[in-house]
Amino acid sequence: MMVSRQVLTRTSRIRASRARLQNRIAAAVIWGGAIFVAALFAWLMADILWHGWREISLAYFTQEPESAGRLGGISSILVSTGLILIVCLVSALPIGLGTAIFLAEYTGPEDTVSRKIRLSLNVLAGTPSIVFGLFGNAFFCKMLGMGFSILSGGLTLACMVLPYFIRIAEESIRSVPQSYRMGAVALGLSKSTQIMRLILPVAVPGILGAIILSVGRSLSETAALIFTSGYVDRMPESLYDSGRSLSVHIYDLSMNVAGGDQRAYSAALVLIVSLILINFITGLIGRAWSRRMISIS
Amino acid sequence: MAIRYSLPVFCLAYLAMTGSNHAAGQENLTGKLTLTGSSTIAPLVSDLAKKFEKTHPGVRVDVQTGGSSRGVLDARQGTADIGMVSRALKEDEQDLKSYPIALDGICVIVHSTNPVKELTDSQIVAIYTGRVKNWKDVGGLDKQIMVVNKAEGRSTLELFLHYTKLKLPDIKADVIIGDNEQGIKTVAGNPYSVAYVSIGTAEYNATHGTQIKLLPLHGIQPSMQALIDHKFALSRPLNLVTKTEPTGIAKEFIAFAAAPENDSIVKGQYFVPLAKR
Numbered sequence: 001m002m003v004s005r006q007v008l009t010r011t012s013r014i015r016a017s018r019a020r021l022q023n024r025i026a027a028a029v030i031w032g033g034a035i036f037v038a039a040l041f042a043w044l045m046a047d048i049l050w051h052g053w054r055e056i057s058l059a060y061f062t063q064e065p066e067s068a069g070r071l072g073g074i075s076s077i078l079v080s081t082g083l084i085l086i087v088c089l090v091s092a093l094p095i096g097l098g099t100a101i102f103l104a105e106y107t108g109p110e111d112t113v114s115r116k117i118r119l120s121l122n123v124l125a126g127t128p129s130i131v132f133g134l135f136g137n138a139f140f141c142k143m144l145g146m147g148f149s150i151l152s153g154g155l156t157l158a159c160m161v162l163p164y165f166i167r168i169a170e171e172s173i174r175s176v177p178q179s180y181r182m183g184a185v186a187l188g189l190s191k192s193t194q195i196m197r198l199i200l201p202v203a204v205p206g207i208l209g210a211i212i213l214s215v216g217r218s219l220s221e222t223a224a225l226i227f228t229s230g231y232v233d234r235m236p237e238s239l240y241d242s243g244r245s246l247s248v249h250i251y252d253l254s255m256n257v258a259g260g261d262q263r264a265y266s267a268a269l270v271l272i273v274s275l276i277l278i279n280f281i282t283g284l285i286g287r288a289w290s291r292r293m294i295s296i297s
Numbered sequence: 298m299a300i301r302y303s304l305p306v307f308c309l310a311y312l313a314m315t316g317s318n319h320a321a322g323q324e325n326l327t328g329k330l331t332l333t334g335s336s337t338i339a340p341l342v343s344d345l346a347k348k349f350e351k352t353h354p355g356v357r358v359d360v361q362t363g364g365s366s367r368g369v370l371d372a373r374q375g376t377a378d379i380g381m382v383s384r385a386l387k388e389d390e391q392d393l394k395s396y397p398i399a400l401d402g403i404c405v406i407v408h409s410t411n412p413v414k415e416l417t418d419s420q421i422v423a424i425y426t427g428r429v430k431n432w433k434d435v436g437g438l439d440k441q442i443m444v445v446n447k448a449e450g451r452s453t454l455e456l457f458l459h460y461t462k463l464k465l466p467d468i469k470a471d472v473i474i475g476d477n478e479q480g481i482k483t484v485a486g487n488p489y490s491v492a493y494v495s496i497g498t499a500e501y502n503a504t505h506g507t508q509i510k511l512l513p514l515h516g517i518q519p520s521m522q523a524l525i526d527h528k529f530a531l532s533r534p535l536n537l538v539t540k541t542e543p544t545g546i547a548k549e550f551i552a553f554a555a556a557p558e559n560d561s562i563v564k565g566q567y568f569v570p571l572a573k574r
Contacts, residue, residue: 015461066344066347067566068340068343068344102309142376145421147331148361226363227361230359230361231339231360231362232359242361252340254396255478255479256336256340256476256478257372257476258337258477258478258498258501258566258567259501259505272380
């Protein structure tokens with residue numbers, strides 16, 4: 001009896017220690033993954049900060065580029081980038097939100113129409129951005145006669161970010177609890193009132209997330225813009241002017257201009273910091289909105 | 298229902314708006330000059346354009362990129378007033394008028410730690426056609442050669458093919474690159490690679506600490522000075538091309554771009570101004 005009990009406790013002890021080991025390995029892998037991602041970002045940030053901060057001054061933001069960007073600043077490039085982004089969002093938001101509402105509220109997830117639309121969105125989302133660039137050049141610049149312009153660039157970007165925006169916005173609208181819709185129907189609210197007054201306000205934080213992603217994609221895009229909004233680094237006077245975006249400027253400085261590396265880093269620093277700021281501000285808006293919704297209800 | 302119809306109505310309104318706005322904008326286009334083409338020339342012409350705009354208020358010069366082939370195409374189709382082509386025009390492009398504004402040469406570069414001192418023309422051909430795959434066969438270390446080639450449509454590639462009398466399918470490349478700076482970065486980052494790039498850019502990088510080495514050709518060390526003296530075999534003109542005899546602003550701009558008082562701008566972009574005029 002004694003012997004067998006000892007054997008038993010020994011095997012169970014071995015089993016327990018093996019489980020502990022497995023636990024530790026799993027924890028190490030999971031933590032390792034998380035730390036790896038954070039470290040990668042920290043490294044990237046540190047590299048860009050280290051190389052880029054020296055050139056940054058007030059003048060860098062207020063002057064136009066000189067000598068292909070080796071001297072001067074990026075004022076005109078910031079304005080062009082901002083305008084391209086505004087055109088992109090102004091055209092993508094209504095269409096995207098409309099499609100998302102249609103998919104989430106007017107069709108079921110398995111309807112033929114919504115399946116077809118979703119398939120097209122998935123294919124569009126996987127299309128390389130240079131294809132959007134060539135499409136934009138052929139359609140907006142040549143066929144619609146807008147030429148190399150901020151308008152062409154913004155509209156091309158809108159086509160590119162639409163699939164992402166729609167999919168995320170649709171998910172956030174779908175995730176509004178079904179009981180809200182039932183309550184609205186019980187109160188006799190029309191479908192449009194239901195959507196405008198109840199479902200969209202609740203889905204706002206998710207939709208803001210979709211906007212953040214679209215802005216990020218737009219700011220980082222080069223291939224879709226170089227043949228649509230173009231290469232001109234003058235201060236744009238209207239939406240019909242060609243304007244160089246920050247990402248195209250970075251690309252040109254690092255790939256085309258001898259001795260442009262330093263300035264490419266500075267421009268990259270500005271781009272990343274503005275991305276972080278946009279994320280932060282949108283996050284604040286989202287949280288404030290959620291608090292308001294809770295206090296109303 | 299309102300929501301169901303608002304989407305197509307919005308789209309239509311949008312198109313109508315953009316269409317009408319554009320028609321109105323077209324009348325103001327007088328005094329605008331568009332150039333497209335070689336990404337090598339684009340930074341130079343952008344810089345020239347800025348100075349031109351300062352002396353000619355009311356004129357706007359827009360510079361776009363896309364490669365020399367695009368410059369030829371756009372000038373021919375009339376989508377651009379002037380094309381930028383960083384090579385001499387080919388036989389089937391003689392319908393265009395070309396105006397050189399500066400010179401550039403290309404040279405073969407390797408990593409600065411590579412012991413190889415010079416490559417002959419036949420060695421270059423052997424490496425690029427894949428007949429020689431190891432540096433030890435051309436006097437280097439026992440390491441695989443990483444061949445860096447330019448993408449199709451780049452005039453550095455066309456000039457290289459013309460010089461080596463190779464055809465594009467003959468070339469067995471490990472890496473395909475686009476711009477000069479990309480070639481330099483690729484070689485600086487891979488100790489056993491070989492590439493050919495613009496001399497101006499290469500010289501700038503080599504003197505500013507980038508780990509590359511410019512190999513001499515026929516015993517002549519590639520440099521801006523060798524280009525000025527017309528000693529270096531692998532050189533090319535940087536051209537502005539037009540479909541017809543240029544008039545008005547285009548004529549003015551082409552004359553301005555080649556004018557001796559703008560030599561400093563050309564040098565500032567690491568190209569060689571045209572020889573004594």
